[in-house]
Amino acid sequence: MITIENLRKSYGKLQVLKDVSVSFGAGRVVSVIGPNGSGKTTMSKCILGMVLPDSGDIKIEGESVLKKYAYRSQIGYMPQIGRYPENMKIRQVIQMIRDIRKDAKVVDEELIGLYGLEGMYEKRMGSLSGGTKQKVSAALAFMFDPKILILDEPTAGLDPISAEILKCKILKEKKRGKLILITSHIMSEIEEVADEVMCMMDGHVKFHETIADIKAHTNEERLGKAIAKIMEEE
Numbered sequence: 001m002i003t004i005e006n007l008r009k010s011y012g013k014l015q016v017l018k019d020v021s022v023s024f025g026a027g028r029v030v031s032v033i034g035p036n037g038s039g040k041t042t043m044s045k046c047i048l049g050m051v052l053p054d055s056g057d058i059k060i061e062g063e064s065v066l067k068k069y070a071y072r073s074q075i076g077y078m079p080q081i082g083r084y085p086e087n088m089k090i091r092q093v094i095q096m097i098r099d100i101r102k103d104a105k106v107v108d109e110e111l112i113g114l115y116g117l118e119g120m121y122e123k124r125m126g127s128l129s130g131g132t133k134q135k136v137s138a139a140l141a142f143m144f145d146p147k148i149l150i151l152d153e154p155t156a157g158l159d160p161i162s163a164e165i166l167k168c169k170i171l172k173e174k175k176r177g178k179l180i181l182i183t184s185h186i187m188s189e190i191e192e193v194a195d196e197v198m199c200m201m202d203g204h205v206k207f208h209e210t211i212a213d214i215k216a217h218t219n220e221e222r223l224g225k226a227i228a229k230i231m232e233e234e
């Protein structure tokens with residue numbers, strides 16, 4: 001579904017992506033892991049067209065998406081920290097996005113309901129707690145039934161019940177054939193929702209394997225231990 005070929009990106013002298021090639025298939029949840037600053041968000045932003053790579057290509061269903069924009073309506077994005085106009089009410093933000101996406105055939109309001117956001121519609125974005133802002137971001141990311149979801153540390157700041165709601169939603173959408181890329185540092189969470197782990201290190205793909213293969217070839221039951229073993233080995 002997404003194929004990344006020889007992607008490179010530098011910010012000034014800092015080479016953040018050094019020849020990244022990887023592909024992700026439909027109906028999969030892929031956890032993108034790696035140390036802080038290893039280039040995970042930069043790769044996601046390249047897929048989203050928010051950062052232009054210096055070289056390489058990104059294809060979605062076989063077609064290059066570089067310098068194009070129509071494809072973005074197929075991607076739902078939940079940023080690490082959602083930034084919204086402070087003065088707008090939740091209701092207005094949701095309405096604004098719905099107006100921008102008037103063309104959307106499906107409007108999925110499941111998370112709005114499960115998170116009880118209607119009850120908070122008149123609150124201004126600037127007055128919301130970090131977790132509530134995350135809930136708005138999650139609801140918006142899933143709203144237009146995108147084929148691809150990119151979720152950057154989606155459960156950070158969510159209480160356990162709200163995190164559980166999001167994990168159930170991720171698994172439900174995966175079953176419907178979506179590709180979901182999740183950046184997370186929480187091993188237990190990765191183990192619960194992901195099928196594959198892609199590990200970035202120093203701008204390269206360190207490994208990209210299914211969780212079952214990672215456990216099998218390291219002979220470790222716990223994913224955290226298995227990953228630590230791979231890091232030590234290489």
Ligand SMILES: Nc1ncnc2c1ncn2[C@@H]1O[C@H](COP(=O)(O)OP(=O)(O)OP(=O)(O)O)[C@@H](O)[C@H]1O
Binds near residue numbers: 014038039040
């Ligand atoms: N717009 C930018 N201008 C300059 N440097 C940047 C920019 N965006 C990111 N960087 C740098 O690129 C490197 C990779 O950042 P990136 O956000 O992709 O890492 P990450 O793996 O997502 O990290 P984290 O786990 O902390 O979220 C970092 O050193 C960061 O400071």
